[in-house]
Amino acid sequence: MTDFATTKSMFELPDGVIYLHGNSLGPMPKAARARVDEVLDDQWGKMLSTSWNAAGWMALPTELGDRIARLIGAEPGCVMVGDTLSIKVYQALASALELNSGRRVVLSDNGNFPSDLYMADGLLRSLGPDYELRVVDPDDVATHITEEVAVLMLTEVGYQTGLKHDMKALTELAHSAGAIPVDLSGCKADFAIGCTYKYLNGGPGAPGFIYVAPHLRDRVRPALSGWLGHEAPFAFDLDYRPGTGIERMRVGTPPVIQMTALSAAMDIWDMVDIADVRARSIQLTELFIQRVEHSCPDLQLASPRDSALRGSQVSFRFTEGYAAMQALLERGVIGDFRAPDVMRFGFAPLYIDETDVEKAVDILADIIRNRLWDKPEFKIRQRVT
């Protein structure tokens, strides 16, 4: 059984702050500081370029990939860490399109991350006018799967409402990894991508990751054929030959300092059973919904009420949501706001517990009951800080 009191103690959480924003940027693992300092002082500082091998820098992307694999139901050797989520989307999409050459449509839905749609659009425009990005309503996806569709690109957990899709060919896990158990092998996804700075707590701008199914990892041609994905990167051959399996999904030189912070976060994840995380996340989101609906009747639940359809995030609609969120931030409860009226709250069991949820709702209820955003003191405070 995962010991969440211990995991909570391993994060840097400022006094007076209830951080319900781990779905945007996870907090810092306390150990990150010492780990990064070691890389700076002892490795970069003293061992210099010999650290690429001697300190294991070169192995980091594969090693981190295997540690993430455990959390998303992937076999070892199927996940590579690097670049950003956007680049990994492009990499997966380009590979998937080529595996289905002859088909020219990428099907997605309008609940997807816009950023994934942007990357798809950019790639398809490069490929020419025969290619099409078809974006439909989430409910209409199934009826649009025709023989023209080369790739189905879906986000497992919608970023606005937290709606959970069944997973398909190319699956976006930014809001799933570290939040809900994912079973990539079981659901036969071909590709998946995700980021590591949300629930995984890898730090600001932590790298993305890509999953390629075992039956494809030696078949895919990397469109982003970088030197570190080469079969023999240090042979400096003029011709590209893809590396073995998932290694071909490396592109350029890995950001070692950034990956070290992620590595400190993965030390915490290594202690955790993701099924426990999911069970606890459901408890916390249920508790939050129940209390908010009881204390703040003006707020309307925008996330699915059925926990089976929900990620680790809860959204409420409120006409004065923007002002209310400003007041919440002021009072140390960190969530965020998405136009026109959505207040979003993320619940990460690794460092959020029932007490936090109860306190957060008490503060929210007080703010709304007293319309604190209208008070002159609040406005003055807001200007000063």
Place this chain on the structure above:
Amino acid sequence: MTDFATTKSMFELPDGVIYLHGNSLGPMPKAARARVDEVLDDQWGKMLSTSWNAAGWMALPTELGDRIARLIGAEPGCVMVGDTLSIKVYQALASALELNSGRRVVLSDNGNFPSDLYMADGLLRSLGPDYELRVVDPDDVATHITEEVAVLMLTEVGYQTGLKHDMKALTELAHSAGAIPVDLSGCKADFAIGCTYKYLNGGPGAPGFIYVAPHLRDRVRPALSGWLGHEAPFAFDLDYRPGTGIERMRVGTPPVIQMTALSAAMDIWDMVDIADVRARSIQLTELFIQRVEHSCPDLQLASPRDSALRGSQVSFRFTEGYAAMQALLERGVIGDFRAPDVMRFGFAPLYIDETDVEKAVDILADIIRNRLWDKPEFKIRQRVT
């Protein structure tokens, strides 16, 4: 006049080490540690996601780009930092190809970085069989510029042959930025890309950069159309609209911790006149060549003798170069070896001075005169460390 004694004092250089490998990974600026700790403790740790704006994280890529611009003769607002050199090559190449649609050949030479050729190959294969990567001998580049050529992709400092190309459409600056003065505006390059972990000392896996000429920066369509290159990234529109000018060359979330280390390095570069760096680099490489040729007659200069045709790196051929380099590393002189017989040494004036050059040559001469790599003590020492 740049004060190189001061800049040298600002780097972490281990005792007993003469680091002639800054052309691979620059050493750590001493200030990097405190800067990175501040980002970890005060920003990520305490201010959490508010740091994106409050601590200036989001502005880092543009700000660092403008600081690098000064060193490469670029106007402000023409350089964006991010991703890796490989990704930036792809980004520039995809943009350049589209500006010259109708032409289908990317021309490069076999003295180019293989990694740039790999990225070009990957892109062109995605675009289809009409596209071709044509790789010729450096001397034959000029005669191959035909009407089929959409992009000429060259590395400014071709260290294998010493041919210093006039800069053309797409210029690779990895071995130029921070080593020689580059005049991107003057030479009318359309695109340039480079990395920041070599002479610029940004740290292991520090990001790449891309330059887009002023007349193109509002015209290019980004093939890697990431959300941070969107005109309004936080509007979460479903359609991509490129941001203003160089901002559209952003892709995903910037690696803040990694960029902070680079920022500490740029503080040193801000104190420096790149013309002084070049003048001093010539002094150091001349001194090295002269002393090596005097003390080690078995070594054959592989770099151009004419300093005008040379970057900041000197290569010598020696049949027992591999063993000699192992012995040098053992004795604290860090260079590197490239098959079959090339010993490479980089001279970065920011932290290498005449005394270092003289000491390095004395050690090299001693090793070669006594064939130290054959001695049993050496082999034993090598095994122990």
